[in-house]
Amino acid sequence: MERQYPIKVLVAWGEAISGNRELRDWLLGNGFPELGLFVHAMHNQQSAREWLHQEGFPELMALCCGAEGDARAVQWLLNHGHITLANMARAADNDDDAMRILMEEPDRIWATLALKMRSIKNGIEERHNDWHSFNKD
Numbered sequence: 485m486e487r488q489y490p491i492k493v494l495v496a497w498g499e500a501i502s503g504n505r506e507l508r509d510w511l512l513g514n515g516f517p518e519l520g521l522f523v524h525a526m527h528n529q530q531s532a533r534e535w536l537h538q539e540g541f542p543e544l545m546a547l548c549c550g551a552e553g554d555a556r557a558v559q560w561l562l563n564h565g566h567i568t569l570a571n572m573a574r575a576a577d578n579d580d581d582a583m584r585i586l587m588e589e590p591d592r593i594w595a596t597l598a599l600k601m602r603s604i605k606n607g608i609e610e611r612h613n614d615w616h617s618f619n620k621d
Contacts, residue, residue: 493519494597495593496510497511497519497522497597500519500523501526503604518541518544521535522536522541522547525545543561543566545557547561550569551572551602553577558570561573572586572597573598575595576598577602578602583598583599
C-alpha cells in the first residue's frame, strides 16, 4: 500500500473486516475511508468497489478481487510492486503457501488481516453455495 498506516489503524481495520461495525464506521469518519469502504467491498457492495477504484485505491480493490480468486488482480498487484498485498490476496483465497510467507514476515499484522479476510470470504462463499443448493431442491 502506498499509504503507511499506524498499527492501531491496521488493528481497527482487522476488527472491521471481522464485523465490528463501530470500528468500520470509525475508519470511515476518521481519515481512513478507504479501509472502511474496503470492508463494504468485501461484502460485494458495488458502490464501495467503484469508490475504491475511482478515488485512487486500486490496490485495495485488487486485494479484494484477488481474495475472491481473481488471478489478474493478484498479477496486477505484483506488477505494481504490492508484493505483500498480493500475498494477502492469495492467502485470503486459501493459498497456504502465501499465508506461510506472510507468517514469516517480522510484522504478522498482514497475516492476521489475510486470515480475517479469508474467514469472511469463505463465509460469504459458503452462504452463497448453501443458497444455490437450497434453490435447486
